[in-house]
Amino acid sequence: MKSIVLQTATRTFVALLLMFSIYMLLRGHNQPGGGFIAGLVAATAFTLLAMAWGVKAARQALRISPEGLAAAGLLIAGIASVIAGLFGDAPFTGQWLFLGGSETEKGLPVSSILLFDVGIYLSVLGAVLTLVFALEEND
Amino acid sequence: MSWILALPFLIPILAAMVAYLGRKHENTGRLVSVFSCLLLFGVTLLILAMVESGGVRVAQMGNWSAPFGITLVADRLSAIMLLVSATIGLAVAIFGLAEIDRERELLGYHCFYQLLLAGVCGSFVTGDLFNLYVWFEVMLIASFALLVLGNTPVQLDGGTKYVAMNLVSTLLMLTGIGLLYGLTGTLNMAELHRELAVMDAPVAMDLLRVLFICAFGIKAAIFPLFFWLPASYHAPPLPVTAVFAGLLTKVGVYALIRTFTLLFPAGDGFGHELLLAVALLTMVTGVLGAAAQYEFRKILSFHIVSQIGFLVLGLALNSPLALAGAIFYMVHNIVAKTNLFLICGTAGRLTGSYELREIGGLYRAAPILAALFFIAAFSLAGFPPLSGFWAKFLLIKSSLEQAAYWVCAIALLTGLLTLFSMSKIWAEAFWKPHPAAGDYSLGKLRPSVRAMHLGPIVVLALITLSLGLLPEPFIEFSLLAARDLLEPAEYVTAVLGTYAK
Numbered sequence: 001m002k003s004i005v006l007q008t009a010t011r012t013f014v015a016l017l018l019m020f021s022i023y024m025l026l027r028g029h030n031q032p033g034g035g036f037i038a039g040l041v042a043a044t045a046f047t048l049l050a051m052a053w054g055v056k057a058a059r060q061a062l063r064i065s066p067e068g069l070a071a072a073g074l075l076i077a078g079i080a081s082v083i084a085g086l087f088g089d090a091p092f093t094g095q096w097l098f099l100g101g102s103e104t105e106k107g108l109p110v111s112s113i114l115l116f117d118v119g120i121y122l123s124v125l126g127a128v129l130t131l132v133f134a135l136e137e138n139d
Numbered sequence: 140m141s142w143i144l145a146l147p148f149l150i151p152i153l154a155a156m157v158a159y160l161g162r163k164h165e166n167t168g169r170l171v172s173v174f175s176c177l178l179l180f181g182v183t184l185l186i187l188a189m190v191e192s193g194g195v196r197v198a199q200m201g202n203w204s205a206p207f208g209i210t211l212v213a214d215r216l217s218a219i220m221l222l223v224s225a226t227i228g229l230a231v232a233i234f235g236l237a238e239i240d241r242e243r244e245l246l247g248y249h250c251f252y253q254l255l256l257a258g259v260c261g262s263f264v265t266g267d268l269f270n271l272y273v274w275f276e277v278m279l280i281a282s283f284a285l286l287v288l289g290n291t292p293v294q295l296d297g298g299t300k301y302v303a304m305n306l307v308s309t310l311l312m313l314t315g316i317g318l319l320y321g322l323t324g325t326l327n328m329a330e331l332h333r334e335l336a337v338m339d340a341p342v343a344m345d346l347l348r349v350l351f352i353c354a355f356g357i358k359a360a361i362f363p364l365f366f367w368l369p370a371s372y373h374a375p376p377l378p379v380t381a382v383f384a385g386l387l388t389k390v391g392v393y394a395l396i397r398t399f400t401l402l403f404p405a406g407d408g409f410g411h412e413l414l415l416a417v418a419l420l421t422m423v424t425g426v427l428g429a430a431a432q433y434e435f436r437k438i439l440s441f442h443i444v445s446q447i448g449f450l451v452l453g454l455a456l457n458s459p460l461a462l463a464g465a466i467f468y469m470v471h472n473i474v475a476k477t478n479l480f481l482i483c484g485t486a487g488r489l490t491g492s493y494e495l496r497e498i499g500g501l502y503r504a505a506p507i508l509a510a511l512f513f514i515a516a517f518s519l520a521g522f523p524p525l526s527g528f529w530a531k532f533l534l535i536k537s538s539l540e541q542a543a544y545w546v547c548a549i550a551l552l553t554g555l556l557t558l559f560s561m562s563k564i565w566a567e568a569f570w571k572p573h574p575a576a577g578d579y580s581l582g583k584l585r586p587s588v589r590a591m592h593l594g595p596i597v598v599l600a601l602i603t604l605s606l607g608l609l610p611e612p613f614i615e616f617s618l619l620a621a622r623d624l625l626e627p628a629e630y631v632t633a634v635l636g637t638y639a640k
Contacts (some may be wrong), residue, residue, distance in 0.1 A: 068159075074152070075156035075238050091142060091145040091201070093202045
């Protein structure tokens with residue numbers, strides 16, 4: 001299906017959706033959102049790209065194979081859950097680092113939980129795109 | 140402390156991802172798979188030693204205390220199941236090196252194999268009902284991928300039946316879990332034990348019993364829910380069938396044992412009566428189904444069903460001796476059954492077919508294989524002094540103690556019919572000459588392939604022999620494990636801190 005309207009709109013929407021997915025990922029830490037839902041939103045962006053410009057273009061835009069992305073995501077989530085061991089805590093315990101923190105200032109909190117969420121984000125994105133690309137290519 | 144209980148699923152999951160990312164390189168997946176299985180074996184051995192020396196071990200994930208977070212628990216039953224799974228995982232991983240083709244490796248065989256092990260180990264170690272559901276799903280997805288990897292029509296046909304039936308099971312399990320959560324407000328199994336003991340809702344409890352018997356029953360392949368098993372187990376490559384046969388149905392039985400000792404102990408309600416009827420029917424239908432088959436793998440598949448009946452029987456009789464029998468039987472059966480499938484794989488590789496009519500002459504061509512088959516098959520049939528004899532002895536003794544003579548009669552009859560099937564395989568595949576002349580000896584395999592075939596089979600046969608010739612420590616252990624199950628005070632105290640509410 002070639003449609004100039006869809007193709008032109010897609011350029012904007014893909015960028016917006018990807019931005020929004022990252023916003024969802026970061027927001028998910030304390031509010032509704034998180035890696036899973038953000039991964040789905042990002043997957044919609046690439047699905048839109050595949051529908052408007054073809055699977056080949058979408059694969060090129062993704063650069064990495066979706067299967068590899070899913071596996072890498074799980075590996076990152078796995079590593080994030082193992083980090084706690086370095087500090088003598090139980091598996092999956094969140095580890096916190098406060099960048100630029102001082103006695104009075106809290107600083108910027110960075111946690112292994114965010115890393116876990118990034119892993120989920122990537123594996124959901126990869127898994128959904130594996131399915132979508134396989135279905136689109138079979139047409 | 141909390142790490143050692145998480146390692147049985149963390150190791151295979153991480154190995155699975157590394158194996159998948161490195162699947163393009165010839166040896167990465169193979170090395171990672173075997174190395175992960177070795178590590179897993181070491182870790183499970185350590186867990187067993189810890190449980191033996193210090194009783195029930197508990198770990199709280201993410202430092203969330205029970206019942207709020209996910210709790211991992213290892214008692215004697217969990218520990219022995221973990222160790223046996225790791226042993227089977229290692230044996231089949233090595234066997235698989237010689238049997239799985241490069242195409243399937245590229246599609247991610249080693250990754251899914253490790254994920255399957257992670258699901259199995261996770262199920263054995265979790266102390267949370269919802270977490271158990273999650274591990275069942277991990278197992279289901281991995282096993283579905285292994286089942287259809289390679290895309291042959293027979294695999295897709297078997298895979299569809301397998302997945303349809305297992306989805307029904309999952310749905311029933313989820314319904315049961317939802318109901319249980321609505322009723323008690325918790326899914327931590329130790330806390331459920333406390334809550335359900337004082338619960339006054341007989342209708343809801345009976346509904347839950349039926350839901351869980353159906354859900355886990357489909358996974359365990361009990362009568363009349365077993366038909367997906369013989370319909371799908373002959374489809375995938377043999378190492379996959381072997382690991383399925385050894386471990387997957389047993390996870391269902393483990394879940395039944397866990398829920399029907401901890402959550403729904405015998406006494407009020409009809410759970411155990413239902414299980415007893417189902418167990419006897421499973422034993423008989425499975426073994427009769429096997430008698431009608433003439434394909435090596437299908438005979439063995441129907442026997443899985445029949446032996447699940449024995450395991451459920453031990454649970455249904457609900458005495459310390461019967462439960463000990465079920466646990467002993469489970470360990471013996473996992474080892475002997477997997478070994479039979481591996482032997483079947485070697486026989487198929489040598490003769491080129493699994494159809495009993497088309498093969499033969501293995502007694503003359505490969506006498507070592509014949510001897511190994513003899514050990515595994517006659518142990519399964521319950522011949523003294525092999526391990527199956529002691530397993531059946533414990534179950535039959537406990538049925539006599541309860542004056543359930545007809546139970547005893549059916550168990551003995553099933554044993555006899557098992558012997559019939561095994562002698563059929565013996566006569567057809569080993570005794571009679573091969574219909575076409577040719578070289579069917581082990582010598583025609585390359586030395587490395589021969590080692591990968593025979594190594595795991597010999598080791599598993601040695602385990603069967605030692606279980607049979609030196610049964611006392613194992614029976615002792617099973618009795619202690621059964622006592623833990625029937626008096627869960629130690630389990631509950633270990634998880635929640637106190638037994639009383």
